[in-house]
Amino acid sequence: MVKTTISEVYKYEDQEVKIGAWIANKRSSGKIAFLQLRDGTGFIQGVIVKTDVPEEVFQEAKSVTQESSVYVTGKVQKDERSPIGYELLVTNIEVISRAVDYPITPKEHGTEFLMDNRHLWLRSRRQHAVMKIRNEIIRATYEFYNEQGFVKVDPPILTGSAPEGTSELFATKYFDEDAYLSQSGQLYMEAAAMALGKVFSFGPTFRAEKSKTRRHLIEFWMIEPEMAFYEHEDSLKVQEEYVSFIVQSVLKNCSLELKTLGRDTSKLENIKAPFPRISYDDAIKFLNEKGFDDIKWGDDFGAPHETAIAESYDKPVFITHYPKAIKPFYMQPHPERDDVVLCADLIAPEGYGEIIGGSERIHDYDLMKKRLEEHNLEMDAYKWYLELRQYGSVPHSGFGLGLERTVAWISGVEHVRETIPFPRLLNRLYP
Known part of the structure; x- marks a missing residue:
């Protein structure tokens, strides 16, 4: 398996790769979860389908917190809707460090708060x-x-x-x-x-x-x-x-x-x-x-x-x-x-x-x-x-x-x- 970065995933279309990343954001429904991943080189969406992965992997995807660091394994897929043209069909998540109460949430924050952080x-x-x-x-x-x-x-x-x-x-x-x-x-x-x-x-x-x-x-x-x-x-x-x-x-x-x-x-x-x-x-x-x-x-x-x-x-x-x-x-x-x-x-x-x-x-x-x-x-x-x-x-x-x-x-x-x-x-x- 290739270890790569988000900016280099285009080289591995339809191949399985491993990426070290942080969870920028996430959302999930009953049978599918979406992880917004970032690794410093760029951003990519990771998609986890419940029926395609072990139950513990899907539960990890649902429970992992914003800005936790992870290793994500998955298959690189072309996606026209993605800003970078690709997404990752995730098969495994390994949490490296779980973030607790990350202060900058996906909402409006004042400038002074953002500057303090x-x-x-x-x-x-x-x-x-x-x-x-x-x-x-x-x-x-x-x-x-x-x-x-x-x-x-x-x-x-x-x-x-x-x-x-x-x-x-x-x-x-x-x-x-x-x-x-x-x-x-x-x-x-x-x-x-x-x-x-x-x-x-x-x-x-x-x-x-x-x-x-x-x-x-x-x-x-x-x-x-x-x-x-x-x-x-x-x-x-x-x-x-x-x-x-x-x-x-x-x-x-x-x-x-x-x-x-x-x-x-x-x-x-x-x-x-x-x-x-x-x-x-x-x-x-x-x-x-x-x-x-x-x-x-x-x-x-x-x-x-x-x-x-x-x-x-x-x-x-x-x-x-x-x-x-x-x-x-x-x-x-x-x-x-x-x-x-x-x-x-x-x-x-x-x-x-x-x-x-x-x-x-x-x-x-x-x-x-x-x-x-x-x-x-x-x-x-x-x-x-x-x-x-x-x-x-x-x-x-x-x-x-x-x-x-x-x-x-x-x-x-x-x-x-x-x-x-x-x-x-x-x-x-x-x-």
Whole structure:
């Protein structure tokens, strides 16, 4: 007998197999029982007919509790009604561990209850689908950058300086020194790009931002490419090709998961490069014409503003050339204007907001030194960063994509708390 997984049962049609699984749900009548089985790779229905199995097997099927772990033996049968195209005609059940009073039952539960039980909520079909989509985006990310000749580099999580100021950082002691949890690996990736040409990182970042919106997490994961000899326009092309690639990969490899989540895939099928662009100047004019009197030139955009702009397009849209005063110190000035910088935010459709922020970086030593002074940043802490402009500096660009917001958009999930296994929120550090 073959021991297999639910995702592999298609290989064994009309054969008997053994699967290790959990009981996600069950129902029974007098002569037949239905077990919803899951094993981490997928879900399948097990059917037990009373007249086809010993009495003790049928009674076990009726009495086994939700989330008990079992070994199930049965014959793989084709079934057009099944989401995976197959079901299991069960011949034997062996209980490994019987669950008692599993707290998440097949009924409506409040969000706080589900978050308190996040370690168990992950087992549900919906959360399983979201995590599989997240995994596919990560897998496709590595495929894209490896094929494009990028080198994966891991920046430190503990840092001695703040790339975008200290107001939203978690401070800690590093023996006798002050240290911070990283809010971006970008500065280190710039150093790596000067050594390896094209690099990318993928790791956790931390923002001590006291926000409770559906778009914000305290701890989240970022994909941060950095590219030597790439100017602003070159970077925008990489960004739109990358986002197009991961969306199409999810459509190709996670169709069942998207269906489980009820995602309208027609909105994703159109996500192919190139993406539309609107300058910050034109975005302000557009918003004012739409009745947003609260926004003026020099202000940063909030969620309602980004959503209004995105609704005018059926693809992600770049907002380019923001005012220098509202962007970090390292962004390259516009060659014809001193008040804006060579940067862009990529805004996802359907109200999901900014998923990428990127820019060309300042590569001139004197200008970078001036910017550090203007931002009152401690020169000793940034000595190594400034030296990148001293020893063979070149034009270079990079960006950061927030994984959780991207997962939320592609999967159609409303809140980012469902897009990371164990979310860290303003008032949540458990479980």
